[in-house]
Amino acid sequence: MKKLITNGTIVTATDQYEADLLIENGIITAIGYQLNTPVDEVIDAKGAYIFPGGIDPHTHLDMPFGGTVTSDDFETGTIAAAYGGTTTIIDFCLTNKGEPLQTAIQTWHDKSKQKAVIDYGFHLMISEVNERVLQEIPQVIEDGITSFKVFMAYKNVFQADDETLFRTLVTAKEHGALVMVHAENGDVIDYLVKEALKNEQTDPIYHALTRPPEVEGEATSRAAHLTGLANSQLYVVHVSCAEAVEKIAAARQKGYQVWGETCPQYLVLDQSYLEKPNFEGAKYVWSPPLREKWNQDVLWNALKNGQLQTLGSDQCSFNFKGQKDLGREDFTKIPNGGPIIEDRFSLFFSEGVKKGRISLNQFVDIVSTRIAKLFGLFPQKGTIAVGSDADLVIFDPEKERIISADTHHMNVDYSAFEGMKITGEPISVLSRGEFVIRDKQFVGQPGAGQFLKRKRFRNTVTEVEGSVNMKN
Numbered sequence: 366m367k368k369l370i371t372n373g374t375i376v377t378a379t380d381q382y383e384a385d386l387l388i389e390n391g392i393i394t395a396i397g398y399q400l401n402t403p404v405d406e407v408i409d410a411k412g413a414y415i416f417p418g419g420i421d422p423h424t425h426l427d428m429p430f431g432g433t434v435t436s437d438d439f440e441t442g443t444i445a446a447a448y449g450g451t452t453t454i455i456d457f458c459l460t461n462k463g464e465p466l467q468t469a470i471q472t473w474h475d476k477s478k479q480k481a482v483i484d485y486g487f488h489l490m491i492s493e494v495n496e497r498v499l500q501e502i503p504q505v506i507e508d509g510i511t512s513f514k515v516f517m518a519y520k521n522v523f524q525a526d527d528e529t530l531f532r533t534l535v536t537a538k539e540h541g542a543l544v545m546v547h548a549e550n551g552d553v554i555d556y557l558v559k560e561a562l563k564n565e566q567t568d569p570i571y572h573a574l575t576r577p578p579e580v581e582g583e584a585t586s587r588a589a590h591l592t593g594l595a596n597s598q599l600y601v602v603h604v605s606c607a608e609a610v611e612k613i614a615a616a617r618q619k620g621y622q623v624w625g626e627t628c629p630q631y632l633v634l635d636q637s638y639l640e641k642p643n644f645e646g647a648k649y650v651w652s653p654p655l656r657e658k659w660n661q662d663v664l665w666n667a668l669k670n671g672q673l674q675t676l677g678s679d680q681c682s683f684n685f686k687g688q689k690d691l692g693r694e695d696f697t698k699i700p701n702g703g704p705i706i707e708d709r710f711s712l713f714f715s716e717g718v719k720k721g722r723i724s725l726n727q728f729v730d731i732v733s734t735r736i737a738k739l740f741g742l743f744p745q746k747g748t749i750a751v752g753s754d755a756d757l758v759i760f761d762p763e764k765e766r767i768i769s770a771d772t773h774h775m776n777v778d779y780s781a782f783e784g785m786k787i788t789g790e791p792i793s794v795l796s797r798g799e800f801v802i803r804d805k806q807f808v809g810q811p812g813a814g815q816f817l818k819r820k821r822f823r824n825t826v827t828e829v830e831g832s833v834n835m836k837n
């Protein structure tokens with residue numbers, strides 16, 4: 366099956382040009398001016414940008430958390446992702462202490478295999494490092510799971526101690542994996558939470574007030590120093606505030622291999638949302654929490670100047686009714702997280718490119734290319750090049766619309782961005798050359814998404830950094 370996309374403007378992390386694009390058997394086989402070749406289908410992309418499919422490096426689908434399970438599974442979550450212009454996700458596979466890693470991985474394969482409509486990979490949570498775990502890790506990496514996640518917060522749930530983090534960094538260095546951290550000081554948060562509850566401070570806003578920026582900055586700094594000591598590599602997820610950005614920038618100045626991700630919610634929402642009446646603030650409970658508004662400029666600047674490198678959604682959806690409201694009497698019982706997978710790409714285009722905060726090429730780099738490079742998917746994914754998978758977004762850059770739970774495709778009863786006007790919308794989305802979204806309609810197949818065996822982390826800074834200077 367051959368497809369030709371004509372009249373569009375191809376945009377990559379480095380280029381923007383008009384050309385035709387030929388797809389054969391799911392792969393881009395030619396890019397050129399007026400390609401004149403017989404095909405089965407011609408797709409007219411006049412007036413549209415053609416982007417490489419978005420890669421979301423941070424999702425929690427069908428995940429037990431906070432006494433409940435996220436409301437989007439691998440079917441609804443990946444359909445929503447595709448509507449939003451994302452063609453690859455990397456989801457977090459949770460592990461339980463004492464349980465073989467392979468058991469956890471099999472659980473995640475069972476959740477995803479028949480359901481995903483786009484390609485996907487897994488990061489593996491590391492909660493303990495012992496002889497059994499060390500024996501299992503080489504096979505895990507061989508099987509294409511080449512990034513590990515360590516939680517420095519959620520005491521008595523997911524939190525690992527510093528020895529575990531350090532040993533994970535050492536092991537990752539040895540085997541070629543990237544270590545990801547949720548950087549908040551869980552012990553200090555636990556103390557602050559107990560104090561708040563003692564004082565009957567139970568409203569959603571106390572979620573933010575018991576997780577101040579200092580606990581994120583401190584944990585980020587600790588993780589970065591341990592990375593330097595291990596001469597390893599670190600990716601800090603969901604960076605929310607200036608304190609954390611500063612620590613990442615300082616580590617990079619020292620030459621440490623540290624990268625940072627932020628998320629749309631931290632770029633456009635702020636701490637005041639947690640004070641919404643009638644318990645609505647619960648919709649905006651994330652960890653780390655939303656910050657004072659001035660942090661938004663710090664995050665945008667960090668993306669622009671390369672101090673932060675990627676945008677994840679941290680998709681972790683819970684319905685307001687029946688899930689978020691578990692915490693009506695006590696903010697610690699509000700499940701942490703929100704629905705973002707569908708909005709990440711377009712919202713970032715609208716707020717970033719359209720508002721002049723980042724360039725079009727930076728947009729592609731931050732939502733796709735750099736993620737592919739960091740997580741062992743480039744150049745199969747994350748770019749438009751001959752030989753790459755035909756994961757493509759045909760995008761109308763002028764279309765105006767309003768984000769709403771009434772029109773989104775996530776399996777959740779609210780939108781964190783309800784009523785927000787944005788510009789730009791995916792029209793059609795292809796995964797390995799097949800339409801998943803065609804003229805804004807879902808035409809994909811549950812189970813069509815393939816598990817991605819990712820390459821090992823490569824210790825070549827230039828490959829990941831491209832032309833951007835590491836020391837910024």
Ligand code: URP
Nearest residue numbers: 547651652679681701702
């Ligand atoms: O509040 C959040 N971020 N929920 C998802 C789990 C995590 O910590 O990433």
Ligand code: ZN
Nearest residue numbers: 547602603652
């Ligand atoms: Zn986290």
Ligand code: ZN
Nearest residue numbers: 423425679681
């Ligand atoms: Zn997360």
